[in-house]
Amino acid sequence: xxxxxxxxxxxxxxxxxxxxxxxxxxxxxxxxxxxxxxxxxxxxxxxxxxxxxxxxxxxxxxxxxxxxxxxxxxxxxxxxxxxxxxxxxxxxxxxxxxxxxxxxxxxxxxxxxxxxxxxxxxxxxxxxxxxxxxxxxxxxxxxxxxxxxxxxxxxxxxxxxxxxxxxxxxxxxxxxxxxxxxxxxxxxxxxxxxxxxxxxxxxxxxxxxxxxxxxxxxxxxxxxxxxxxxxxxxxxxxxxxxxxxxxxxxxxxxxxxxxxxxxxxxxxxxxxxxxxxxxxxxxxxxxxxxxxxxxxxxxxxxxxxxxxxxxxxxxxxxxxxxxxxxxxxxxxxxxxxxxxxxxxxxxxxxxxxxxxxxxxxxxxxxxxxxxxxxxxxxxxxxxxxxxxxxxxxxxxxxxxxxxxxxxxxxxxxxxxxxxxxxxxxxxxxxxxxxxxx
Ligand SMILES: Cc1ncc(COP(=O)(O)O)c(C=O)c1O
Numbered sequence: 001x002x003x004x005x006x007x008x009x010x011x012x013x014x015x016x017x018x019x020x021x022x023x024x025x026x027x028x029x030x031x032x033x034x035x036x037x038x039x040x041x042x043x044x045x046x047x048x049x050x051x052x053x054x055x056x057x058x059x060x061x062x063x064x065x066x067x068x069x070x071x072x073x074x075x076x077x078x079x080x081x082x083x084x085x086x087x088x089x090x091x092x093x094x095x096x097x098x099x100x101x102x103x104x105x106x107x108x109x110x111x112x113x114x115x116x117x118x119x120x121x122x123x124x125x126x127x128x129x130x131x132x133x134x135x136x137x138x139x140x141x142x143x144x145x146x147x148x149x150x151x152x153x154x155x156x157x158x159x160x161x162x163x164x165x166x167x168x169x170x171x172x173x174x175x176x177x178x179x180x181x182x183x184x185x186x187x188x189x190x191x192x193x194x195x196x197x198x199x200x201x202x203x204x205x206x207x208x209x210x211x212x213x214x215x216x217x218x219x220x221x222x223x224x225x226x227x228x229x230x231x232x233x234x235x236x237x238x239x240x241x242x243x244x245x246x247x248x249x250x251x252x253x254x255x256x257x258x259x260x261x262x263x264x265x266x267x268x269x270x271x272x273x274x275x276x277x278x279x280x281x282x283x284x285x286x287x288x289x290x291x292x293x294x295x296x297x298x299x300x301x302x303x304x305x306x307x308x309x310x311x312x313x314x315x316x317x318x319x320x321x322x323x324x325x326x327x328x329x330x331x332x333x334x335x336x337x338x339x340x341x342x343x344x345x346x347x348x349x350x351x352x353x354x355x356x357x358x359x360x361x362x363x364x365x366x367x368x369x370x371x372x373x374x375x376x377x378x379x380x381x382x383x384x385x386x387x388x389x390x391x392x393x394x395x396x397x398x399x400x401x402x403x404x405x406x407x408x409x410x411x412x413x414x415x416x417x418x419x420x421x422x423x424x425x426x427x428x429x430x431x432x433x434x435x436x437x
Pocket of ligand 1: 104208
């Protein structure tokens with residue numbers, strides 16, 4: 001008999017309300033619980049199990065590495081660490097760059113900021129990030145995140161963080177109803193904020209390149225325009241690819257959709273890097289940034305930097321994405337998904353907006369009134385009927401993730417087309433049966 005409900009302090013919930021099945025196994029897009037029930041995972045757990053659950057090649061790679069060598073610190077070399085760094089530099093086209101390994105996404109973002117500050121010669125330089133973003137739950141990344149849930153816990157200014165409005169086309173902070181114009185105004189605004197603060201005081205701009213777990217999907221022109229605005233002012237651009245990487249947005253890394261015009265100076269990775277089989281994050285530095293650090297002391301480190309077991313999992317994961325054509329598959333199925341969700345929007349007045357679909361990541365935004373776009377509940381609250389919908393879906397064997405008024409659809413990239421269609425059909429039915437007012 002498990003005592004997890006009483007003994008574990010669980011994240012992002014009221015402890016007394018935590019109530020979840022115990023998962024004992026998984027395969028493909030499915031999870032199995034201790035009562036023998038199966039759940040179709042429509043969120044890749046925390047948008048991280050991009051390869052599905054228990055991917056056999058990754059499991060085998062972990063087993064093989066465990067037999068050879070479980071651990072050595074970064075003070076010594078490790079074969080899987082070297083091989084994974086090389087694979088990441090090749091996949092991202094960051095020839096001549098370097099990779100710093102962390103344990104997850106938050107510490108990758110913290111280190112990207114450290115490296116950008118050191119390389120720019122502005123050790124306490126400002127970092128510009130945006131509202132409605134999520135970069136982690138450590139103190140510095142709470143300061144970087146524009147997250148309504150945690151904003152009260154931290155003073156961004158104390159961490160040298162300046163926030164700007166997000167490129168949220170459905171509710172454009174710049175008053176536009178045209179996504180392209182919203183993307184343009186949002187990027188221009190970052191340039192204006194750099195000028196206002198003084199470019200010699202700004203070390204970096206850190207943002208999600210396409211989509212984020214706070215439900216924003218930037219209009220396509222935003223990222224390349226942001227790149228122009230930052231490059232023109234000699235300010236480093238850090239792409240947080242923790243969620244958007246490894247096929248989630250239809251590319252290995254979401255910025256690649258824009259080719260060289262989208263290339264950041266640094267990017268951060270985690271989640272899909274091992275398909276969540278083991279914890280691992282990374283900061284990939286361009287050759288120019290790495291060159292600036294080449295002959296300076298680097299005063300940072302983590303005991304488990306580049307843990308061999310995690311790197312072996314990462315290497316096998318990268319191989320699996322390539323061998324199984326999963327990046328292309330995500331792009332193709334993402335298009336199908338968006339079309340299906342558009343059809344749902346036409347049928348259900350409670351759906352105000354659907355966005356995403358560059359890969360297997362899409363957001364459904366629910367509203368109380370479509371014309372006024374009035375939200376169903378004040379952000380970041382989740383409306384009761386939506387909580388009820390999710391509970392009913394789980395009873396029916398499908399697990400959906402929500403955030404506020406949003407349903408986030410991000411299944412493993414290996415999901416069968418039939419499974420995806422069945423999940424959307426269930427959602428269609430439950431949206432129709434819910435009492436929204
Ligand atoms: C875009 C983004 N950045 C950073 C993080 C933080 O990653 P971790 O939870 O591994 O610290 C997340 C996690 O959801 C994320 O979505």
